[in-house]
Amino acid sequence: MNRATPAMLEVQHLRKVYQDSSRTIEAIRDADFSVGQGELVCIVGPSGAGKTTLLKCIAGLLAPTSGAVVLEGQPVTGPPPSMAVVFQEYGRSLFPWMTVHGNVMLPLKQKKMSAERREELVRNALAAVDLKGVEGAYPWQLSGGMQQRVAIARAVAYEPHVLLMDEPFAAVDAQTRADLEDLIRVLWRRLRVTVLFVTHDIDESVYLGQRVLVMSHAPTVIMEDVPIDLPEDRTQLETRSMARFGELRKHIYSQIQLAKQGWRPPAS
Amino acid sequence: MKNLLPPPRRVVIALALPVTLIAAWWMTSADSQSFYFPPLQTILRTFAKLWFSPQALTNIGPSLWRLSVGYLAAAFLGVAIGLPVGASRNLRNVLEPVLEFLRAIPPPVLVPVLILFVGLGNEMKALVIVFGCIWPVLLNTVAGVRALDEVLAETVRSYRIGRFARLWHFTLPGASPQIFTGLRQSLSIGIILMVVSEMFAARDGIGFVLVQYQRTFAIPEMWSGIIMLGIIGIVLSLLFRAFESWLLGWYHGLRQSQRAG
Numbered sequence: 001m002n003r004a005t006p007a008m009l010e011v012q013h014l015r016k017v018y019q020d021s022s023r024t025i026e027a028i029r030d031a032d033f034s035v036g037q038g039e040l041v042c043i044v045g046p047s048g049a050g051k052t053t054l055l056k057c058i059a060g061l062l063a064p065t066s067g068a069v070v071l072e073g074q075p076v077t078g079p080p081p082s083m084a085v086v087f088q089e090y091g092r093s094l095f096p097w098m099t100v101h102g103n104v105m106l107p108l109k110q111k112k113m114s115a116e117r118r119e120e121l122v123r124n125a126l127a128a129v130d131l132k133g134v135e136g137a138y139p140w141q142l143s144g145g146m147q148q149r150v151a152i153a154r155a156v157a158y159e160p161h162v163l164l165m166d167e168p169f170a171a172v173d174a175q176t177r178a179d180l181e182d183l184i185r186v187l188w189r190r191l192r193v194t195v196l197f198v199t200h201d202i203d204e205s206v207y208l209g210q211r212v213l214v215m216s217h218a219p220t221v222i223m224e225d226v227p228i229d230l231p232e233d234r235t236q237l238e239t240r241s242m243a244r245f246g247e248l249r250k251h252i253y254s255q256i257q258l259a260k261q262g263w264r265p266p267a268s
Numbered sequence: 269m270k271n272l273l274p275p276p277r278r279v280v281i282a283l284a285l286p287v288t289l290i291a292a293w294w295m296t297s298a299d300s301q302s303f304y305f306p307p308l309q310t311i312l313r314t315f316a317k318l319w320f321s322p323q324a325l326t327n328i329g330p331s332l333w334r335l336s337v338g339y340l341a342a343a344f345l346g347v348a349i350g351l352p353v354g355a356s357r358n359l360r361n362v363l364e365p366v367l368e369f370l371r372a373i374p375p376p377v378l379v380p381v382l383i384l385f386v387g388l389g390n391e392m393k394a395l396v397i398v399f400g401c402i403w404p405v406l407l408n409t410v411a412g413v414r415a416l417d418e419v420l421a422e423t424v425r426s427y428r429i430g431r432f433a434r435l436w437h438f439t440l441p442g443a444s445p446q447i448f449t450g451l452r453q454s455l456s457i458g459i460i461l462m463v464v465s466e467m468f469a470a471r472d473g474i475g476f477v478l479v480q481y482q483r484t485f486a487i488p489e490m491w492s493g494i495i496m497l498g499i500i501g502i503v504l505s506l507l508f509r510a511f512e513s514w515l516l517g518w519y520h521g522l523r524q525s526q527r528a529g
Contacts, residue, residue, distance in 0.1 A: 092419035097441040107427035140525040
């Protein structure tokens with residue numbers, strides 16, 4: 001594990017059990033990892049691995065059954081002010097009755113700052129995701145990729161220390177997806193923000209991450225923590241055709257196959 | 269809804285049937301000798317005399333005043349009660365049987381009761397309208413709040429959006445398409461109750477004069493009053509539609525883009 005930087009986010013033996021009157025479902029058995037300040041970590045797992053559950057626990061939207069999430073030394077008990085989440089369903093996470101400007105602005109209205117500062121943050125965030133001239137448009141007037149850019153701009157304008165992304169590009173076409181992946185790399189390096197990126201796409205996790213955490217099938221544990229030793233400057237064409245990219249991809253792929261068959265690492 | 273026809277043709281199509289019906293009425297009644305079905309010409313002459321006079325206001329004014337007070341109070345109460353009820357399952361379980369019972373009571377039966385408690389005045393009529401109009405608004409608000417998008421709710425939570433902003437920027441606009449469905453239903457109920465309450469016991473108002481005309485066998489006047497009520501209904505519904513399309517423009521656009529995509 002990369003311990004060169006101080007831990008920004010620690011997930012400590014997190015366990016999540018869903019319980020209702022008729023049955024009990026153990027979604028996450030033991031998630032235990034930490035993310036260093038300024039790191040970009042991807043979490044990849046087969047479908048049904050409890051990825052969204054884990055992310056909601058980290059975001060403070062769900063209370064873990066046991067274990068803890070610690071952000072900048074503080075235990076997370078509700079959505080923390082220094083965290084922003086980008087959801088998969090961009091069409092459902094933007095307010096359809098607000099313009100693009102209104103959507104990016106709304107969370108900032110909760111923060112104590114001058115109106116000029118707010119406007120500046122909105123302007124810069126929209127520029128950072130290459131959205132200019134659509135401030136007055138409604139989200140549903142834009143393409144899927146542009147809508148997800150608005151959601152990313154809203155997160156960026158919020159000035160989070162940690163950016164959580166829950167399969168944000170699962171619903172856009174391949175070309176748009178590649179553009180958005182590059183956008184995340186650019187934003188991450190420019191803003192020095194810590195990013196935790198959940199995906200089911202192995203290639204995406206290898207292309208984006210400095211580390212990839214491989215999740216088992218539910219009840220979930222972290223199967224492996226794979227450091228991605230690819231050069232920092234990544235391009236879709238070159239990085240993806242590197243021999244090392246192929247090796248990492250193959251390694252994680254085989255881990256996911258094991259996960260699908262129900263294999264899990266021996267309890268530590 | 270996308271209407272593919274050019275505007276002039278749409279107007280022609282919309283007006284074709286009303287014009288035909290009026291023409292048919294005009295011609296079949298032209299030389300009517302029946303006391304109860306006078307010629308349309310007579311009715312229209314009476315209409316012009318009765319309702320285009322300053323006196324008309326003494327009857328239309330009170331009616332519209334009662335309707336607006338009752339309707340707006342019902343709209344406010346329906347939304348104000350519907351928001352917490354929609355948000356809380358416990359509250360729904362407690363209130364639902366009572367609400368179902370109250371809703372089942374036909375509002376006009378309250379007129380005699382309310383006369384006992386609040387008298388014959390405007391308060392009685394407004395209260396009858398409130399009692400009839402509140403249910404569609406209340407029940408649709410509850411349904412609208414319950415159907416709020418979960419992802420959007422989580423977005424609101426994760427950005428720590430405060431109580432008031434949550435209500436104003438999320439709950440109300442999110443439920444507004446449903447709320448407007450309720451408001452539209454309530455408007456026609458309100459007009460009915462306005463007339464009915466005035467027929468029972470009143471000194472003025474459209475419902476009151478209608479009954480007066482009928483009792484004094486002023487038949488053309490009675491018919492003209494009925495036409496006036498129809499016109500009031502159409503004007504109010506057009507005003508309502510204009511207000512709705514101004515406030516729910518985003519919703520119609522969203523629906524259209526979903527259909528196209």
